[in-house]
Amino acid sequence: MAHGTTTGVQDAAGPAGATDGPTSGGSGADLGLVGVTKAFGSYLAVDDLTLTVPAGTFFALLGPSGCGKTTTLRMVAGLEHPTSGSITIGGTDVTARRAHQRPVNTVFQSYALFPHLTVLENVAFGLRRRRVPDAVARARDGLALVELPHLADRRPAQLSGGQQQRVALARALVNSPAVLLLDEPLGALDLKLRRQMQVELKRIQTEVGLTFVHVTHDQEEAMTMADQVAVMNAGRIEQLGTPAELYELPRTVFVANFLGQSNLLPGRVREVRDGWVGVDVGGTRLVVPQDRAVSTHGDVLVGVRPEKIHLLPADEELSDDANVVGPGRVTDVSFAGVSTQYQVEVPGLGTLGVFAQNLAGGAQVALGAQVRLAWAPRFTFGLDGSTDASDGVVDLDRA
Amino acid sequence: MTIAAALGSEAAASGPAAAPPGTSRPGRRPRGGAYLLLAPGLVYLLLFFVLPVVALLATSLYVPVPGGDVGQFQPALEWQNYASALRAFWPQLVRSFAFALVATVAALLIGYPMAYVVAVRLRGRQLAQGLLLVLLVAPFFTSFILRTIAWKQILADDAFVVSALKWLQVLPADGRLTATAFAVVAGLTYNFLPFMALPIYASLGRLDPRLVEAGGDLYANGLTTFRRVTLPLSMPGVVSGTLLTFIPASGDYVNAVLLGNPTSTAMIGQVIDSRFFRVADYPTASALSVVLMLAILALVTAYVRRAGTEDLV
Numbered sequence: 066m067a068h069g070t071t072t073g074v075q076d077a078a079g080p081a082g083a084t085d086g087p088t089s090g091g092s093g094a095d096l097g098l099v100g101v102t103k104a105f106g107s108y109l110a111v112d113d114l115t116l117t118v119p120a121g122t123f124f125a126l127l128g129p130s131g132c133g134k135t136t137t138l139r140m141v142a143g144l145e146h147p148t149s150g151s152i153t154i155g156g157t158d159v160t161a162r163r164a165h166q167r168p169v170n171t172v173f174q175s176y177a178l179f180p181h182l183t184v185l186e187n188v189a190f191g192l193r194r195r196r197v198p199d200a201v202a203r204a205r206d207g208l209a210l211v212e213l214p215h216l217a218d219r220r221p222a223q224l225s226g227g228q229q230q231r232v233a234l235a236r237a238l239v240n241s242p243a244v245l246l247l248d249e250p251l252g253a254l255d256l257k258l259r260r261q262m263q264v265e266l267k268r269i270q271t272e273v274g275l276t277f278v279h280v281t282h283d284q285e286e287a288m289t290m291a292d293q294v295a296v297m298n299a300g301r302i303e304q305l306g307t308p309a310e311l312y313e314l315p316r317t318v319f320v321a322n323f324l325g326q327s328n329l330l331p332g333r334v335r336e337v338r339d340g341w342v343g344v345d346v347g348g349t350r351l352v353v354p355q356d357r358a359v360s361t362h363g364d365v366l367v368g369v370r371p372e373k374i375h376l377l378p379a380d381e382e383l384s385d386d387a388n389v390v391g392p393g394r395v396t397d398v399s400f401a402g403v404s405t406q407y408q409v410e411v412p413g414l415g416t417l418g419v420f421a422q423n424l425a426g427g428a429q430v431a432l433g434a435q436v437r438l439a440w441a442p443r444f445t446f447g448l449d450g451s452t453d454a455s456d457g458v459v460d461l462d463r464a
Numbered sequence: 465m466t467i468a469a470a471l472g473s474e475a476a477a478s479g480p481a482a483a484p485p486g487t488s489r490p491g492r493r494p495r496g497g498a499y500l501l502l503a504p505g506l507v508y509l510l511l512f513f514v515l516p517v518v519a520l521l522a523t524s525l526y527v528p529v530p531g532g533d534v535g536q537f538q539p540a541l542e543w544q545n546y547a548s549a550l551r552a553f554w555p556q557l558v559r560s561f562a563f564a565l566v567a568t569v570a571a572l573l574i575g576y577p578m579a580y581v582v583a584v585r586l587r588g589r590q591l592a593q594g595l596l597l598v599l600l601v602a603p604f605f606t607s608f609i610l611r612t613i614a615w616k617q618i619l620a621d622d623a624f625v626v627s628a629l630k631w632l633q634v635l636p637a638d639g640r641l642t643a644t645a646f647a648v649v650a651g652l653t654y655n656f657l658p659f660m661a662l663p664i665y666a667s668l669g670r671l672d673p674r675l676v677e678a679g680g681d682l683y684a685n686g687l688t689t690f691r692r693v694t695l696p697l698s699m700p701g702v703v704s705g706t707l708l709t710f711i712p713a714s715g716d717y718v719n720a721v722l723l724g725n726p727t728s729t730a731m732i733g734q735v736i737d738s739r740f741f742r743v744a745d746y747p748t749a750s751a752l753s754v755v756l757m758l759a760i761l762a763l764v765t766a767y768v769r770r771a772g773t774e775d776l777v
Contacts, residue, residue, distance in 0.1 A: 144677050164680035165689075177678035181696045190692075191682035236682070 093120045093276030094155030094168070094243035096141065101150030103136050110136040112300035114150070118244070118293070123270050123277045125291035127284060129323070129457075133300040134280045135174075138246050141278065143167045154243050165194075170237035171246040174253070176229045178221035184208070184232050185217040191240040207239035208232075210269060227258045234266070238273060247279040251286065263289050284324045288312065296320050298457065312370070316359055318448050319457035321368050328374070328417045329366045329454045330390070337361050342447060347413040351388045353447040364450030372420040373444040376407060379435040388445055390414060391437035398432050405429075409438060524750035535744035542747070549751040553735050557755065560732040561763070563645070564714035567652035568660075571709050572702065574653070575661035579701070583668035584694070597665070600658055612651055612722045619647055619723070643725040651719035659708035667701025668694070703771045711760055732756055 096118040103111040111133040118124045126134040139145040141152060143164030151160045159167050170191065178187050188207050192200035208214045211231035221229055230250060237245055247266075251259045267290050270277045281287050287294045288308035295305045296319070304311055304320045315321035321329060332346035342353045342361050351367050358365065369388070377383070379392040393411030400423075407419040407430060417438060421429065430436060524545055526537035550557070582596045603611055618625055619641040629635040641647050671694060679689030717733030724730070732752060739749035 142681055144680070163685075164677070165683045165685050169681070171678075171681045173674060173678060173681075175672075175674055177672070177674040179675060179678070179693060179697075190679075190684075194683035194688060240682070 093245075093274065095120050095153070096124075096244050096276060096278065097153040097156075098137070098141070099151050099153075101137070101140060101147045101152060103133070103140060103145060104148045109300050111140070111147075114300070114302060116295060116302065116305070118276060118278060120155075120276055121274050122292045123267065123279065123290055125279045125281060125287035125294045126297055127281055127287040127294050127323075128297035129282055132297045134282075134297045135248055137297070138171070138248055138278065138280045141244065142169055142171045142246050144171075168243040169246060170240050170242040171248060172230075172233045172237050172250045174249045176221075176233040178229055178232055178236070180221055182220075183217065184213070184219050184221065184224070187221065187232060188236045188239055190236065195240070203239050204235075207235040210238065210272075211235045211265075226253055227262070230254060230262065234269070238269070238275075241273065241275060244276045244278060247277060249281055250279075251281075251283075259286070266290060288324070296323060298323075313444075314357055314446055315368070315448070317456075318366060318452040318454060321446075321448060322455070322457035326371055326418055327368045328371060329368045329448065330414055330417075331364065331450060331454065332367050333364055333450075334360075334362050341442070344447070346390070349390050349414075351390070351445065352442045353445045354443060357443075357445065358447030360447065360449050366448040366450050366452070366454055368446045368448055369440050369444055371406070371418040372404075372422075373440045374417070374419045374438045375440065376409070376419055376421065376430050376436045377439055379437055381437070383437075383439060386442065387439045388442050389437055389439045390417070392435045393417070393438065395430055395432055395434045395436060398430070409436060411438070520750050520753055523746050524754050526747045526750075535746070537746055545747045545751045546755065549748045550755065552748075553732065553752060556730050556735045557732045557752075557759070559730070560714045560756075561759070563649050563652060563720075563729075563731060564710050564716075566649050567656065567713050568706050568710045570649065570653040571657050571660040572706060575657055575705065576664055576698075576702070579661045579664035579668055580694075583665045584671070584673075587669075587673065600661055603655075604658065608655060609718055609722075612655065612718055615647075615651055615654065616642060616722050619650075642723060643729070645724070645729050647723040648719050648729045648731070651723045652713045652716060655716075655719065656709040656713055659712075660705040663704035663708065664698060664701035667698040667704075671697050699771060703768065706767075707764060711764065714760060715756060 096116075098114055098116045101111060101114045102109070114133075114137060126137060128134045136145060140147050143159070143162060143166070147160065151158055153159065154168060178184075179190065182190070185201065185204050185208065189200045189204035192203050197203060205214060205217065208217055211234055213228060213231050213235070216224060216228060216232075221232065224232065230253070234250065250266075251262050254262060263286055266277075266279075270290075279287070279291060288311075291308060293305065294308055294311055296303045296311065298319050303317045304315065311320060311324050315324065315327065318329065321327040330346045330351070332344040332351065334342055335345050335350070336343040337355060340355045342355050342358045342365075344351050344353060344365055344367050346367055353365075353367060355361060376395075377389075383389055391409070391411050393409040393414075395407055396410045396416065397406075397408035399406045402423070404420050404422050407421065408416050409419060410416050419438065522539065523537070525539075525541050525543065526545075527540040527542045529536040529538050532538075578596075578600065582593050582600075586592045586596070617623060620626070621640050621642065626635065626639075626641055629641075630637060630639065635641075675693055675697070676689055679693045680686075684692060714731075715733050717731055717737050720729055720731040720734045721737075726734075736749050736752050736756070739745045739752065
């Protein structure tokens with residue numbers, strides 16, 4: 066079935082391309098945004114955005130609400146028109162084209178299924194508009210791809226949220242668009258269903274090979290699914306890269322805090338030697354690899370991810386090449402099954418978070434213990450010291 | 465009368481059905497109380513709907529008192545009343561439905577775009593929407609008959625409209641607008657336009673604009689999106705609007721009396737009126753009323769079945 070569906074999808078790319086403009090043979094097309102700006106009155110929703118999404122990639126636009134990610138998506142779909150800049154799909158400039166003239170389909174956040182049509186007719190809607198010969202058979206294939214062939218004759222109102230979500234996905238996928246846009250499609254699902262759909266979306270994307278652009282505010286969702294993630298903030302892209310790159314080497318405070326958690330320690334650069342930057346942090350010398358430091362002079366923030374830190378008894382001997390702070394006092398221990406999360410208050414530096422895997426079973430350090438924190442310098446990153454160290458910290462009530 | 469019949473039967477049907485949910489709760493005995501609350505409505509319906517309809521049905525079968533005066537009838541079961549009434553007045557009956565149909569279609573063609581502009585194009589601009597809705601409803605501030613008399617003046621032979629149309633050679637030199645079928649249908653269209661536009665406005669106002677976006681996203685241009693998404697989703701409004709226009713328009717006689725002529729534009733309402741109040745031929749008038757009620761009921765039932773909008777509401 067999987068193979069058959071893929072073939073069907075490739076065939077269907079002909080008509081999509083027929084709305085003039087080449088699409089690269091059914092496996093999606095490059096999406097390019099050059100200097101795209103969108104202003105609503107005096108409010109700049111998207112600010113001079115330049116971005117290339119290679120054909121066939123699963124691309125995530127990640128950011129907090131109001132960062133301009135949905136507006137960007139709507140401009141690609143043709144539902145909003147940029148104030149300036151241009152949008153290309155497969156090398157063709159589509160900036161001036163209306164939504165129905167673009168080889169793009171959207172899975173809407175609200176699903177936007179047509180309530181007066183059956184599930185099957187919803188899925189066949191785009192195929193019928195382009196006069197694809199066997200629209201109904203294609204629509205059935207599409208429903209099979211999302212594993213809902215048995216619900217073809219139902220109305221959307223008779224489906225659960227998760228089923229509606231799949232129908233919306235099938236309705237967009239059957240058209241094998243050059244670019245498939247997903248606008249927080251999992252936002253309305255409960256946690257368990259969301260995890261399941263994440264895996265499924267990734268499977269489908271691999272299977273059909275289309276270019277997916279996925280908008281989300283959930284950093285875990287973006288990291289699980291996407292090949293490439295662009296972190297957006299206030300209408301601009303903060304950083305673009307693979308999930309691992311973004312996580313291991315954040316280049317801005319916003320990314321360091323929005324993607325996972327970070328310990329950021331303010332300090333001042335003392336020396337730059339042999340590819341290493343020496344930073345004075347509250348009287349302690351820490352080193353950062355020069356190629357991992359955004360700034361190599363003046364005030365900087367020295368960052369490290371919580372799981373990179375080891376907790377050591379205050380009196381243990383240490384090798385010289387580790388970054389060590391402390392001693393500090395353990396103020397909180399929370400056991401979370403696979404790992405334990407510690408909060409350690411270091412005088413003069415503030416509170417640092419530490420994750421330790423529960424390899425030996427249970428928490429290894431007691432509440433109130435005096436510990437030192439050590440980590441390998443190669444995991445350290447250096448950020449611009451002029452930014453607020455709490456930029457991008459996710460509110461607890463939203464996480 | 466017919467509207468009252470529709471409303472009455474609806475209220476009567478939903479009344480008892482609404483009571484059971486309350487009774488199923490444990491520890492309460494609301495059965496008596498719930499029905500007691502229904503009593504005023506039931507009494508009202510009995511007095512002002514059921515009894516008159518029964519009286520009307522009975523009267524339609526009466527025969528004249530032998531050797532009696534004009535307007536004196538006695539109870540009987542004279543079914544021939546229906547045959548003779550239909551024989552004499554079928555042209556007026558057919559004309560009523562024809563006029564009502566044309567007026568309904570005209571009101572739909574005028575009212576839908578009005579409702580669309582207010583509900584969809586001006587979505588979110590509440591001041592403009594409010595102003596236009598007030599303009600739409602403003603005619604209701606004047607009485608129905610006064611408005612129709614005003615139209616009589618506007619369309620009069622020596623008034624501006626007729627002379628302008630003559631000058632433009634749209635109307636021949638001896639042409640006129642009043643006392644024509646055109647004037648009657650125009651009057652019906654005008655008077656019932658708000659009944660058409662408001663339900664459509666309500667339907668379109670509930671339309672999720674994201675569905676229209678989804679239509680565009682799925683390769684439908686503006687016209688196709690309207691035909692495939694907007695129009696089907698506004699059908700509940702269209703159905704209510706056409707019913708609210710067609711039913712009263714087919715029984716209306718004010719427009720026919722004031723804007724038409726007594727012979728070639730006479731509608732059934734006019735005939736019933738003159739049978740009752742001028743000729744005192746109560747059985748014929750009653751028979752025609754019953755026929756009108758049943759005909760409207762049949763037409764409306766067929767229409768609602770055909771429109772099939774039950775799963776949109």
